[in-house]
Amino acid sequence: MIVLVVGGGGREHAIIKKLKENENIEAIYALPGNGGIAADADCMNIGATDIDGIVEFVKGHPVDFAVVAPDDPLAMGCVDRLEALGIKCFGPVKDAAIIEASKVFAKDLMRKYNIPTAQYETFTEMDKALAYLDEAPIPTVVKADGLALGKGVIIAETREDAKAAVRSMMEEKKFGDSGSRIVIEEFLTGPEVSVLSFTDGKTIVPMVSSQDHKRALDGDQGLNTGGMGTVAPNPYYTPEVAERCMKEIFLPTMEAMNAEGRTFKGCLYFGLMITEDGPKVIEYNCRFGDPETQVVLPLLESDLYTIMEAVADERLGEVEVKFADKYSCCVVMASGG
Ligand code: AMP
């Protein structure tokens, strides 16, 4: 069995290390991988968003299975392209990856299917957004519609800050095209929980919960980031919360995507906030979280490849997904800035 993993971060390394536990896997190619991954896989100098390059590589190599890990290639339809070549893949097709790629899509899906989330309005015209902010409750949250590397979210403590955020997205195009549509939503409070899940559109199996620590610098003194470290399991994710999430969020989301003709297969990530009114969705991601994966997968006792193949074949319900009753943590070291 020869496996290809698209991506090149700590998340992809965690996936590769776990895949290697399967004795039937003879080789793993990482596109592009990184210096650390090179110890565990053959790294190829093909970028994760170079979809044509990935397709060419697959045509010239005997790849049996592909794992597409990052958001960009998923949103660009990398899985669609590989499946068209007859390669089995773990990861959603483009039509399903929209659950992360468009915040407006995600919010409208939750509204339509009664999935608990923050109240919101969407805007394509700056004047209307600015007028709305004259009345909106403060603090408020302004989000660019598209992928913005986790940076297109601004929590505004004052009306002026909120308006400045709208202008930066819609006028100055700080986040590029992803700011041509924006969401302005209710500010929620409570502990955050990340729950990654395996789903094949028929079954959804949550993995062990985790907590992402998002602020840079010691003592949470810095700006929000994509994640500076993680722990698993998340201490706020009690069995009662988990049961509510399954009933009110996880199953309804899987079924909503099916009903929209956008069956999601892969890892569906639920970014949750445990509010006084119960768990609510802050965001969906169409992929494994980074750095959540680095704490979640080491606790997986079952074989990752077996699960991924079962997801691709839509028989997830037939395989075991078992996590150790242990703890793990991840610390990110990053260069300044
Ligand atoms: P997102 O990219 O949507 O996950 O947002 C990034 C971070 O902003 C989240 O992890 C939260 O910490 C925060 N955030 C997003 N939406 C809200 C909200 N409605 N209320 C409070 N905090 C939020």
Ligand code: GLY
């Ligand atoms: N750690 C947050 C994310 O992967 O989006």
